[in-house]
Amino acid sequence: MFTFLARRILIMIPTLFITSxxxxxxxxxxxxxxxxxxxxxxxxxxxxxxxxxxxxxRKEYGLDQPATTQYVRWITGFFKGDFGYSxxxxxxxxxxxxxxxxxxxxxxxxxxxxxxxIAFPIGIYSATHQYSIGDYGLTxxxxxxxxxxxxxxxxxxxxxxxxxxxxxxxxxxxxxxxNQPMSWEKxxxxxxxxxxxxxxxxxGGTGSMIRKIRANLLDELQKQYVVTARAKGLxxxxxxxxxxxxxxxxxxxxxxxxxxxxxxSGAELTAxxxxxxxxxxxxxxxxxxxxxxxxxxxxxxxxxxTVIGVLISDILLxxxxxxxxxxxxxxx
Amino acid sequence: MTxxxxxxxxxxxxxxxxxxxxxxxxxxxxxVSLRVPMGKTVALVGESGSGKTVISQAVMGLLSRKGIIxxxxxxxxxxxxxxxxxxxxxxxxxxxxxxxLRGGRMxxxxxxxxxxxxxxxxxxxxxxxALTLHHGVRGKAARxxxxxxxSLVGFRDAAWAYDRYPFELSGGLRQRAMLAMAxxxxxxxxxxxxxxxxxxxxxxxxxxxxxKQLQQEFGMAILLITxxxxxxxxxxxxxxxIYQGEILEMGEVDDIFRRPQHPYLKALLKASxxxxxxxxxRLVTLREVPALPPSRKLREVPRDQxxxxxxxxxKTYRQSGTLSLFGxxxxxxxxxxxxxxxxxxxxxxxLVGESGSGKTTVGHLIMRSRAADSGQIMFHGPTxxxxxxxxxSGELRRFRPNxxxxxxxxxxxxxxxxxxxxxxxxxxxxxxxxxxxxxxNRAAELMQLVGLDPRFLNRYPHSFxxxxxxxxxxxxxxxxxxxxxxxxxxxxxxxxSVQAQxxxxxxxxxxxxxxxxxxxxxxxxxxxxxxxxxxxxxxxxIVELATRDQLFRAPRHPYTQALLAAVPYxxxxxxxxxxxxxxxxxxxxxxWPGHFSGPGLEMVEVEAGHRVLMRIxxxxxxxxxx
Numbered sequence: 001m002f003t004f005l006a007r008r009i010l011i012m013i014p015t016l017f018i019t020s021x022x023x024x025x026x027x028x029x030x031x032x033x034x035x036x037x038x039x040x041x042x043x044x045x046x047x048x049x050x051x052x053x054x055x056x057x058r059k060e061y062g063l064d065q066p067a068t069t070q071y072v073r074w075i076t077g078f079f080k081g082d083f084g085y086s087x088x089x090x091x092x093x094x095x096x097x098x099x100x101x102x103x104x105x106x107x108x109x110x111x112x113x114x115x116x117x118i119a120f121p122i123g124i125y126s127a128t129h130q131y132s133i134g135d136y137g138l139t140x141x142x143x144x145x146x147x148x149x150x151x152x153x154x155x156x157x158x159x160x161x162x163x164x165x166x167x168x169x170x171x172x173x174x175x176x177x178x179n180q181p182m183s184w185e186k187x188x189x190x191x192x193x194x195x196x197x198x199x200x201x202x203x204g205g206t207g208s209m210i211r212k213i214r215a216n217l218l219d220e221l222q223k224q225y226v227v228t229a230r231a232k233g234l235x236x237x238x239x240x241x242x243x244x245x246x247x248x249x250x251x252x253x254x255x256x257x258x259x260x261x262x263x264x265s266g267a268e269l270t271a272x273x274x275x276x277x278x279x280x281x282x283x284x285x286x287x288x289x290x291x292x293x294x295x296x297x298x299x300x301x302x303x304x305x306t307v308i309g310v311l312i313s314d315i316l317l318x319x320x321x322x323x324x325x326x327x328x329x330x331x332x
Numbered sequence: 333m334t335x336x337x338x339x340x341x342x343x344x345x346x347x348x349x350x351x352x353x354x355x356x357x358x359x360x361x362x363x364v365s366l367r368v369p370m371g372k373t374v375a376l377v378g379e380s381g382s383g384k385t386v387i388s389q390a391v392m393g394l395l396s397r398k399g400i401i402x403x404x405x406x407x408x409x410x411x412x413x414x415x416x417x418x419x420x421x422x423x424x425x426x427x428x429x430x431x432x433l434r435g436g437r438m439x440x441x442x443x444x445x446x447x448x449x450x451x452x453x454x455x456x457x458x459x460x461x462a463l464t465l466h467h468g469v470r471g472k473a474a475r476x477x478x479x480x481x482x483s484l485v486g487f488r489d490a491a492w493a494y495d496r497y498p499f500e501l502s503g504g505l506r507q508r509a510m511l512a513m514a515x516x517x518x519x520x521x522x523x524x525x526x527x528x529x530x531x532x533x534x535x536x537x538x539x540x541x542x543x544k545q546l547q548q549e550f551g552m553a554i555l556l557i558t559x560x561x562x563x564x565x566x567x568x569x570x571x572x573x574i575y576q577g578e579i580l581e582m583g584e585v586d587d588i589f590r591r592p593q594h595p596y597l598k599a600l601l602k603a604s605x606x607x608x609x610x611x612x613x614r615l616v617t618l619r620e621v622p623a624l625p626p627s628r629k630l631r632e633v634p635r636d637q638x639x640x641x642x643x644x645x646x647k648t649y650r651q652s653g654t655l656s657l658f659g660x661x662x663x664x665x666x667x668x669x670x671x672x673x674x675x676x677x678x679x680x681x682x683l684v685g686e687s688g689s690g691k692t693t694v695g696h697l698i699m700r701s702r703a704a705d706s707g708q709i710m711f712h713g714p715t716x717x718x719x720x721x722x723x724x725s726g727e728l729r730r731f732r733p734n735x736x737x738x739x740x741x742x743x744x745x746x747x748x749x750x751x752x753x754x755x756x757x758x759x760x761x762x763x764x765x766x767x768x769x770x771x772x773n774r775a776a777e778l779m780q781l782v783g784l785d786p787r788f789l790n791r792y793p794h795s796f797x798x799x800x801x802x803x804x805x806x807x808x809x810x811x812x813x814x815x816x817x818x819x820x821x822x823x824x825x826x827x828x829s830v831q832a833q834x835x836x837x838x839x840x841x842x843x844x845x846x847x848x849x850x851x852x853x854x855x856x857x858x859x860x861x862x863x864x865x866x867x868x869x870x871x872x873x874i875v876e877l878a879t880r881d882q883l884f885r886a887p888r889h890p891y892t893q894a895l896l897a898a899v900p901y902x903x904x905x906x907x908x909x910x911x912x913x914x915x916x917x918x919x920x921x922x923x924w925p926g927h928f929s930g931p932g933l934e935m936v937e938v939e940a941g942h943r944v945l946m947r948i949x950x951x952x953x954x955x956x957x958x
Contacts, residue, residue, distance in 0.1 A: 223447060224442060224448045225448055225449055225450045225451075227442070228442065228449065228450075228513070229450075230394055230434065231392055231394060231434055231435060231440040232434065232435035232462045232465065233434040233436055233465055233466060234435075234465060235426070235431055242453075242461075243453075247450070247451075321451075322451075322452055322497045323451055323452070323499055326497065326499075326500065
């Protein structure tokens with residue numbers, strides 16, 4: 001078990017290194033950088049750019065240095081907690097991301113919980129009542145959830161909320177509370193806004209989760225050990241919980257690895273449509289404007305979360321499944 | 333036989349079971365009546381598709397949702413309440429009464445002990461569960477009772493066994509764990525559905541012995557479901573023979589084996605190969621399949637010259653058990669350990685061993701489908717000797733037509749997405765010697781050669797039965813007119829009657845085409861029928877190599893002797909010597925006498941053509957040298 005863990009953790013290092021090089025290279029690929037675009041934009045508008053300040057910032061952040069030096073500076077800073085400086089917002093990256101990140105995680109976390117709470121019972125019902133009317137009906141609803149794009153659902157909801165109830169459902173809170181310290185009123189405002197994006201973003205995830213749970217459980221229900229459990233005299237419900245459900249958890253736990261990155265980057269388009277104060281719209285804007293430290297650090301953060309997520313699900317899997325624990329990864 | 337009796341534990345009367353298809357009912361059990369007296373073993377014998385397993389599921393209430401009991405009764409009389417008879421067809425399958433019977437009064441074991449156990453729960457947990465469920469025993473008392481049960485079924489260290497997971501155990505131990513689970517509540521009836529079919533011969537004998545012992549100890553009845561008449565002869569008191577959902581013959585085991593009446597049973601008894609067959613005697617098949625003899629004799633082989641020489645072949649597999657930081661390290665298993673033998677042109681060379689002995693790996697190494705670590709394989713073809721292991725990829729492709737292979741599983745070895753014609757043409761296309769029209773003609777010819785109608789060429793494999801698929805596999809192996817065919821357990825997935833057909837076909841083809849076989853099998857009777865010289869493998873080494881007569885008349889190596897002693901004969905006069913059986917693995921060298929184990933072993937010729945792996949100084953002491 002210890003070597004298993006050590007191996008897993010050590011393997012993260014080259015993975016992260018290669019990812020960071022890739023991210024940095026892609027950020028550097030365009031022939032221009034943020035300042036050149038910025039100056040060109042200003043000149044096109046007939047304004048004068050403060051070239052002295054641009055030069056100062058270039059020097060300050062080492063953009064005049066060779067690429068390797070820049071990379072080393074960025075990556076060491078990243079791991080020291082200095083995520084760089086956003087040129088567009090003229091503030092350190094950590095300042096900008098701060099509250100948005102907390103909100104994003106809140107939205108995503110609630111979405112995931114909602115997905116599980118709805119999808120699990122439905123998936124189990126569908127699998128144990130395969131080809132019944134209930135199965136078909138729920139499957140239909142789930143497929144609807146998968147088939148409708150989030151942002152479309154968001155638009156439609158916004159439209160009808162306005163037409164029927166005269167409500168404006170955008171945002172995660174009343175705009176006046178944004179970037180203000182937490183207060184009781186602010187919390188209330190968040191709570192009254194947050195359920196709509198959670199429902200909208202959760203719809204698709206729930207649909208596909210139902211399909212996955214159903215398929216997995218159906219596979220497991222075919223297995224001979226289920227017959228053995230029933231031959232032992234276990235009532236159907238207990239037999240289901242102890243054996244096939246436990247086995248289909250394997251899939252579920254492996255899935256946790258994918259969840260962490262979606263916590264911060266899920267559903268950007270929906271966020272734009274609903275003008276949520278989450279990180280998604282920020283990342284899109286940063287990529288467009290070549291705000292390299294903001295975009296790069298954000299992408300790197302995602303990579304880190306992905307790797308940690310996979311590690312967590314591997315550890316959980318090892319705890320859950322003796323075959324992984326004792327045979328070192330080979331599940332037969 | 334059908335008299336009413338209070339001593340019948342289970343009585344099935346005119347049982348009919350049908351499966352719900354799209355729009356109709358498909359009846360698979362057509363009015364079966366049988367009985368299981370208390371404390372006796374009743375065998376239900378039939379081939380696959382005969383409905384025997386469906387009957388057992390109906391008794392246990394484990395029929396799938398599509399299975400419907402359309403008529404008849406299943407009466408169960410619990411010895412604890414001898415005056416009460418329950419009709420199991422009348423109580424709900426998932427009701428309380430049935431649940432307390434299942435596992436409590438009726439236990440069941442299955443064919444595949446690996447898939448029958450949950451891989452993520454320890455076997456102790458799974459066995460104890462039944463005890464807790466039916467007797468409410470928990471905690472320490474339950475653990476003690478479970479460990480006692482593990483000792484009873486032959487685990488040497490019961491406390492150790494309790495915490496093991498199924499994948500940590502061998503097949504034999506897993507089946508013991510299953511047995512422990514079925515018996516922990518001391519049921520009145522044990523239903524055993526092909527309990528030993530998936531096990532090695534020596535392990536099978538041990539499990540049979542165990543079942544017999546426990547039956548006497550617990551006084552339970554056994555309903556044994558099997559296709560293996562050897563097992564029946566050794567275990568059963570009464571026999572019911574079932575064919576296509578109907579009982580054809582029933583009686584005491586003595587009547588069944590000594591005075592069979594029904595032609596099907598007579599044929600079944602003759603269809604399985606036995607050691608008493610005279611050289612050249614043919615197996616009698618239930619349905620003879622006429623195969624056309626080839627239109628031309630393909631080639632003259634110089635008989636008795638070695639066609640394949642294997643020298644000092646080695647293959648080591650790394651076990652993925654332990655992981656080091658960078659890549660996989662850990663212990664290595666010598667799958668093939670200094671294996672040397674010659675195969676003579678035109679003969680059938682048998683390679684016998686239990687699972688894990690390395691016999692299949694030898695076949696793969698000769699095919700070059702796996703790379704040998706060291707050794708030499710010389711092929712003496714018409715164009716002179718070829719060093720098989722030294723061929724580069726182009727040469728290997730040109731060499732391929734010489735050696736072909738027939739596989740064990742006729743289902744997975746044929747692509748379900750290709751027609752038979754495509755399957756048969758594929759090797760010819762790869763070799764590229766024949767035009768499309770010639771390929772088509774050749775494929776038709778091959779079909780006739782293996783007794784199939786050439787009109788079936790455009791069908792897909794799923795429309796053929798198991799035996800027919802295996803014929804297609806044989807036809808594919810013949811497509812390139814090979815000299816040598818490696819047959820890897822070609823009949824172990826087939827029913828007895830079909831097995832006879834395929835074995836006879838292989839024999840005929842060997843004669844008419846002048847083929848040489850390397851016949852790999854765990855089944856001694858089959859090898860006895862096919863092979864003229866036989867090598868016995870254990871733990872990657874050949875421990876004995878002799879002609880068929882020498883090997884079966886005077887086996888020298890303790891492992892060969894153990895193998896032969898474990899064969900269950902379909903003959904009441906030759907029961908298994910259960911007393912002599914030990915509960916440990918026969919392939920464990922530490923159990924062999926001194927001069928057969930340890931370092932410095934060599935193949936010693938004890939008589940002409942009969943070689944045994946032993947230490948030379950052992951010969952003088954024992955005086956075994958010729």
